[in-house]
Amino acid sequence: MKCAVIQFPGSNCDLDAVKAISQTVSQPVELIWHTATNLAAYDLIVVPGGFSYGDYLRAGAIARFAPVMREVEKAAQEGRYVLGICNGFQILTEAKLLPGALRRNESLQFRCEMAQLVVENNRTAFTDHYAVGEQIAIPIAHGEGNYYADERTLHQLQENGQIVFRYAKEHNPNGSVDDIAGIVNERGNVLGMMPHPERAVHSLLGSEDGVRLFSSILHVWGETHASIRS
Amino acid sequence: MNFLAKIYVTLKASVLDPQGTTVTHALHAQNFLSVSDVRVGKYMEVTLSAQSKEEAATLVRDMCDQLLTNPVIETYTFELTEAQS
Numbered sequence: 597m598k599c600a601v602i603q604f605p606g607s608n609c610d611l612d613a614v615k616a617i618s619q620t621v622s623q624p625v626e627l628i629w630h631t632a633t634n635l636a637a638y639d640l641i642v643v644p645g646g647f648s649y650g651d652y653l654r655a656g657a658i659a660r661f662a663p664v665m666r667e668v669e670k671a672a673q674e675g676r677y678v679l680g681i682c683n684g685f686q687i688l689t690e691a692k693l694l695p696g697a698l699r700r701n702e703s704l705q706f707r708c709e710m711a712q713l714v715v716e717n718n719r720t721a722f723t724d725h726y727a728v729g730e731q732i733a734i735p736i737a738h739g740e741g742n743y744y745a746d747e748r749t750l751h752q753l754q755e756n757g758q759i760v761f762r763y764a765k766e767h768n769p770n771g772s773v774d775d776i777a778g779i780v781n782e783r784g785n786v787l788g789m790m791p792h793p794e795r796a797v798h799s800l801l802g803s804e805d806g807v808r809l810f811s812s813i814l815h816v817w818g819e820t821h822a823s824i825r826s
Numbered sequence: 827m828n829f830l831a832k833i834y835v836t837l838k839a840s841v842l843d844p845q846g847t848t849v850t851h852a853l854h855a856q857n858f859l860s861v862s863d864v865r866v867g868k869y870m871e872v873t874l875s876a877q878s879k880e881e882a883a884t885l886v887r888d889m890c891d892q893l894l895t896n897p898v899i900e901t902y903t904f905e906l907t908e909a910q911s
Contacts, residue, residue: 654896661893690896697898699837702844744841744899771844 597817599625600638602668602684604659609645609681609794616794617642620810628664635667639817640677643668643684645737645792655698655740656686665691677721677813678786682738685778685788694781694788695753696745702771706739710802711791712764713777717757720780721816722787725808731764732805734791741790743772743779750774756782761789828875829882830909835895835902836867870894873909882906 601613610627617625617640628635630648635641648659659665665687672678672693680688688694701707710733715726726732745753750773753759761778768775770790778789793806837843845866853861872889876882883906890902 653894657893657896689898697896699841699899700844702842704844704848746840746898771842 597621597623597639597814598637599623599640599642600628600635601625601642601644602628602630602632602664603644604630604646604648604662604687606648606650607644607646607683609683609792612792612794613642613644613681616797616806617810620797620807621814623814630659630662630664632664633667635664635671638671638676640679640813641668641671643678643680643687644794645682645684648683648687651683651740654686654690655683656688656690659683659687660690669693672781672786675783675785677817679722679813680786680788681792681794682736682741682790685790686740688786688788693786694779695749696743696779698740698790699742699744699771700740701738701742701769706737707741707769708737709735709769711736711769711777712767713761713791714764715760716762717760717780719757720760720784720787721813722780722809723760724812724816726812732796733803734793734796734806735802736769736791738770738790741770741772743770743776743790745773745776753779758782758784760787761791827877827882828873828909829879830907831870831872831874831882831886831904832907833870833872833886833890833894833902833904834867835870835890835900836865837899838901841899879906879908 603610686698715730718726762775793809796803796806846864849864
């Protein structure tokens with residue numbers, strides 16, 4: 597499984613994502629600059645956290661028009677895996693690869709802490725190794741993680757099982773509607789989440805619960821490719 | 827012709843504005859009790875050239891829809907004046 601981690605000016609979780617992938621699933625992973633125009637070789641594309649283009653205008657608004665994003669859209673259309681973490685999630689909603697938008701945290705505070713998430717759907721390529729209802733610890737670090745979608749979109753997300761992670765009851769750190777922490781697109785190959793699984797891959801970091809997100813992707817990718825080969 | 831667009835971006839009425847709420851509370855604390863609501867938004871000035879005011883307005887609307895605002899949560903108004911070239 598070949599992996600790409602996109603680097604925008606202002607990305608700051610790119611190297612964490614590279615290390616997380618190489619250390620959890622030992623797959624080849626490359627850093628790709630935002631001006632790249634060909635991502636055809638990659639099976640998994642990570643849009644990492646950070647403050648792309650200084651978060652000027654709105655978080656993710658400018659990165660969404662970077663040349664590389666056309667390739668990310670193409671990968672998503674082709675069914676390859678796209679994982680947007682934190683600023684990456686904001687970019688994916690701005691790019692309309694995921695519905696909704698991220699607003700300023702309700703408290704107006706920048707929240708940097710360990711969050712408790714509940715796995716709502718384990719029938720995605722990103723959550724195959726988790727159990728439904730399982731509570732996992734994944735850190736957050738954001739000022740604009742307050743997910744918003746209108747009633748109709750929320751209903752669709754719910755109906756289609758697109759809500760993948762919720763913050764545990766009474767522990768919503770940002771005011772996000774329906775306690776949503778992460779969603780997938782309808783096809784299930786694009787995941788956006790505010791918490792940082794790449795920062796939860798070793799006990800020294802306070803949690804290893806992010807490891808299974810990466811091992812899930814590798815596992816599902818491996819199964820798909822085994823069936824193509826056979 | 828050169829035009830100056832003054833663009834006002836605010837969160838949609840249906841979207842909670844935590845900054846506005848905080849400012850409302852601060853004004854109440856300063857005894858401005860007549861204040862019932864505050865909405866905090868963004869103000870941008872865009873200078874552009876166009877053949878006519880209509881063309882300039884179309885351009886500004888396109889800019890707002892594509893980049894300057896997020897229509898999922900925000901709404902905008904603008905004023906357009908002819909600027910000195």
